[in-house]
Amino acid sequence: MKEYFSVKMRASLQGRHVSGAERIVLKEDLPTVISQLSQRPKEYDSLNIKVEKINDLNYIEKSLNVKTINVKDWIEGNKVAVEILQNQGVDKKIAEKYINLIHQGAVNGENMRGAMIVNLSGERVEKDKTRGIRTVNIDFEDRKAITELLKEKGYTERTVDALALATKTLNHPDIVAEYCISDDPSYTTGYVATKTTYYRINPLKQLSNEKGGRIYFVKDTANIEDIYQYLESEAFLIKQLGDLQ
Ligand code: PML
Structure with a gap:
């Protein structure tokens, strides 16, 4: 069974939000996506990446x-x-x-x-x-x-x-x-x-x-x-x- 995870990135500089992004990806793609998202903000002093398993996924x-x-x-x-x-x-x-x-x-x-x-x-x-x-x-x-x-x-x-x-x-x-x-x-x-x-x-x-x-x-x-x-x-x-x- 496919396992999906939510990956949320937030970056800030001197307390001010500078970048944010989110993905929903398969477990095997987590390392690539985490690496991509961590390279997205140009300048920051704090970078947060949160990974959560999705138990109930819907489709549009x-x-x-x-x-x-x-x-x-x-x-x-x-x-x-x-x-x-x-x-x-x-x-x-x-x-x-x-x-x-x-x-x-x-x-x-x-x-x-x-x-x-x-x-x-x-x-x-x-x-x-x-x-x-x-x-x-x-x-x-x-x-x-x-x-x-x-x-x-x-x-x-x-x-x-x-x-x-x-x-x-x-x-x-x-x-x-x-x-x-x-x-x-x-x-x-x-x-x-x-x-x-x-x-x-x-x-x-x-x-x-x-x-x-x-x-x-x-x-x-x-x-x-x-x-x-x-x-x-x-x-x-x-x-x-x-x-x-
Ligand atoms: C945002 O990222 O804060 C707003 C994005 C608007 C995108 C408009 C577009 O280029 O389609």
């Missing part, structure tokens, strides 16, 4: 489809993002309010560690407004092949990671959409994910802005305990890549 057949939208600047990018969110039932003012908060640093000017959860009435419903919620325990079954294919088409390794996370997140029935910008000041491409599509918007944030984060928009009737259990505890592998549009 296909990732979200991927569509790239190139725009003139981040202001136009956010207009497009808000329109996509509105099409998913998110009120324009609510979308704009929380997008602005993410661009300014959601915790008194600092980034949240995880995502905020906002319901369609505009209330923040995550349990801890500093930590937020983290989508973990997700990977592609054949990460190598999918990474090669996406890179060939001009996408980055970040797309691979973010697409896997967004696919798991949007697979929960109570989550209707996600908005994301990176906290890397040089990485300005962000995305909005819906039930079918990962809309990669380039650019979605201003160059050199160190603020970033994620917003999960959920139904008013969402079961928050269930969302935490699903996103933070259940493990999934994604079998195939969706359409590249």
Whole structure:
């Protein structure tokens, strides 16, 4: 029987998070993957690698489809993002309010560690407004092949990671959409994910802005305990890549 393990890497420098990544791999691939992940951060003074056996593994057949939208600047990018969110039932003012908060640093000017959860009435419903919620325990079954294919088409390794996370997140029935910008000041491409599509918007944030984060928009009737259990505890592998549009 195949034995799968989750490998999570976190690196920090002077107390500040600088890099993080996660894989779900077969036991025999652990040495290679641990070595790869330990070489990923460029600079750090603390590096943590956690390996855990997965006892209950679930599958998602296909990732979200991927569509790239190139725009003139981040202001136009956010207009497009808000329109996509509105099409998913998110009120324009609510979308704009929380997008602005993410661009300014959601915790008194600092980034949240995880995502905020906002319901369609505009209330923040995550349990801890500093930590937020983290989508973990997700990977592609054949990460190598999918990474090669996406890179060939001009996408980055970040797309691979973010697409896997967004696919798991949007697979929960109570989550209707996600908005994301990176906290890397040089990485300005962000995305909005819906039930079918990962809309990669380039650019979605201003160059050199160190603020970033994620917003999960959920139904008013969402079961928050269930969302935490699903996103933070259940493990999934994604079998195939969706359409590249
Ligand atoms: C993309 O290039 O597809 C967007 C990736 C956003 C990554 C966000 C992050 O890593 O923090």
